[in-house]
Amino acid sequence: MDYEAVIGLETHVQLKTRSKMWCGCANAFGAPPNTLVCPVCLGLPGTLPVPNEEALRLTALAGLLLNATLPPRARFDRKSYFYPDMPKNYQITQYDQPSTVGGYVEFEYDGPCRQRGPNGFPMVRLTRAHLEEDVGKSFHFERHSGVDFNRAGVPLLEIVSEPDISSPDMAHAYLTALKEILVHGGVSDCDMEKGQVRCDVNVSVRPVGHAELGAKIEIKNLNSFSAVRRALEYEIARQIAVLRRGGRLVQSTRRWDEAAGVTEEMRTKEEAHDYRYFPDPDLMPLEPGADWLAEVRSRVVELPLARKRRFMRDYGLPAGDAEVFKNDVALGDYFERLAPRARQPKAVANWILNNLLARLAETEEKPEARGPQRKRPHPLPARPSVWPACGSSLTTCWNWWDWSRPARSAAPAPSAFLTRCSTPASRPEASSSDSAWPRSAMPPPWKPFATRSWPPIPARPRTTGPARWPP
Ligand SMILES: [Zn+2]
Numbered sequence: 001m002d003y004e005a006v007i008g009l010e011t012h013v014q015l016k017t018r019s020k021m022w023c024g025c026a027n028a029f030g031a032p033p034n035t036l037v038c039p040v041c042l043g044l045p046g047t048l049p050v051p052n053e054e055a056l057r058l059t060a061l062a063g064l065l066l067n068a069t070l071p072p073r074a075r076f077d078r079k080s081y082f083y084p085d086m087p088k089n090y091q092i093t094q095y096d097q098p099s100t101v102g103g104y105v106e107f108e109y110d111g112p113c114r115q116r117g118p119n120g121f122p123m124v125r126l127t128r129a130h131l132e133e134d135v136g137k138s139f140h141f142e143r144h145s146g147v148d149f150n151r152a153g154v155p156l157l158e159i160v161s162e163p164d165i166s167s168p169d170m171a172h173a174y175l176t177a178l179k180e181i182l183v184h185g186g187v188s189d190c191d192m193e194k195g196q197v198r199c200d201v202n203v204s205v206r207p208v209g210h211a212e213l214g215a216k217i218e219i220k221n222l223n224s225f226s227a228v229r230r231a232l233e234y235e236i237a238r239q240i241a242v243l244r245r246g247g248r249l250v251q252s253t254r255r256w257d258e259a260a261g262v263t264e265e266m267r268t269k270e271e272a273h274d275y276r277y278f279p280d281p282d283l284m285p286l287e288p289g290a291d292w293l294a295e296v297r298s299r300v301v302e303l304p305l306a307r308k309r310r311f312m313r314d315y316g317l318p319a320g321d322a323e324v325f326k327n328d329v330a331l332g333d334y335f336e337r338l339a340p341r342a343r344q345p346k347a348v349a350n351w352i353l354n355n356l357l358a359r360l361a362e363t364e365e366k367p368e369a370r371g372p373q374r375k376r377p378h379p380l381p382a383r384p385s386v387w388p389a390c391g392s393s394l395t396t397c398w399n400w401w402d403w404s405r406p407a408r409s410a411a412p413a414p415s416a417f418l419t420r421c422s423t424p425a426s427r428p429e430a431s432s433s434d435s436a437w438p439r440s441a442m443p444p445p446w447k448p449f450a451t452r453s454w455p456p457i458p459a460r461p462r463t464t465g466p467a468r469w470p471p
């Protein structure tokens with residue numbers, strides 16, 4: 001009997017903001033551990049989240065670029081689970097009312113596909129893309145473990161696909177196209193080295209021709225597209241082998257061991273009710289207004305695939321040349337300035353791709369210096385306008401920790417949060433839309449663990465005989 005794979009992907013993408021999702025800490029990579037943290041992203045008692053409006057805009061922009069619907073109302077929920085790297089013991093995410101619903105990604109792919117988009121290319125439909133926060137990162141050393149919370153609270157877009165993918169190669173092509181769209185649109189840098197894109201893979205196999213899906217097996221936390229491809233190749237072969245032996249597959253979560261090249265079972269899968277989702281009482285629902293949406297729409301750019309096809313159609317370029325101009329936006333824009341004035345646009349492309357690029361390589365000119373940069377309008381309103389009922393006490397409560405206070409001062413009393421409600425301008429984020437906290441004024445909350453000397457862990461006394469309780 002022949003089997004076929006059914007694959008869906010959950011892609012987590014860090015948004016390109018300067019500050020985190022619920023506080024003013026910088027969204028930056030590579031700082032010493034636990035130096036980009038504050039009471040809000042550490043989940044300390046008495047703090048309240050304040051949304052980063054640029055992250056809300058980027059989520060809506062991603063929805064538009066991915067052909068999704070933006071519902072008139074979205075909401076944040078709490079997803080409860082415990083991991084050492086999640087300071088609040090719950091994650092603020094979107095559950096039944098996400099910021100974007102539906103959508104699709106069309107891409108070039110030669111293999112068999114189940115869906116084709118409106119332009120005739122293979123297509124993967126999207127279920128939703130919702131906004132949530134990233135968690136910290138655990139590090140395991142020889143004698144102890146440490147947690148770096150610098151990443152905790154970074155805005156994260158989770159893009160969930162329908163199970164339209166049929167092979168590891170198709171998954172790779174889809175992810176590449178998705179990354180191109182988000183990078184071109186300015187939604188994320190999608191830098192794999194910095195962990196800005198991570199994937200969870202859902203894969204099942206079924207006999208060819210059957211409509212019923214097999215047991216869904218999830219592979220968590222794949223941090224490169226090639227790892228997605230290799231993990232899928234292994235897992236599909238493993239599942240088919242189990243079924244051929246007459247075995248049974250159960251819904252479960254596995255992890256990919258890159259070094260060994262195998263997947264290993266972590267746990268049988270939780271259901272949604274295990275997470276105890278409920279609406280976050282600290283956050284108002286989102287109801288984007290027409291002006292706000294118009295501003296986001298003004299930031300929509302031409303999709304990479306559409307740009308490539310247009311270069312091929314309008315200027316008669318071969319696919320290879322158009323591909324270069326698709327990937328190097330500045331170079332493509334430069335070509336577009338010259339091409340309409342040329343009798344043979346192809347000759348212009350040849351000159352740019354051969355002579356000009358060679359000359360630029362000689363002079364070691366940086367790619368950014370090539371031709372005009374793509375200009376994107378960024379009219380950023382001075383204050384958030386997306387929150388409904390702005391007059392209510394909750395939405396105008398600009399809770400924040402005043403880092404300009406003398407170092408080691410006590411935390412403001414809860415009432416201080418309410419008296420400081422007044423002006424949005426009191427929060428730096430609000431005035432400049434998305435600015436990192438003024439770091440100079442901020443005393444480090446405590447010594448970063450990298451420089452702290454850890455006490456030796458006493459050796460456990462050896463016990464003989466049966467264990468006793470209480471000891
Ligand atoms: Zn923070």
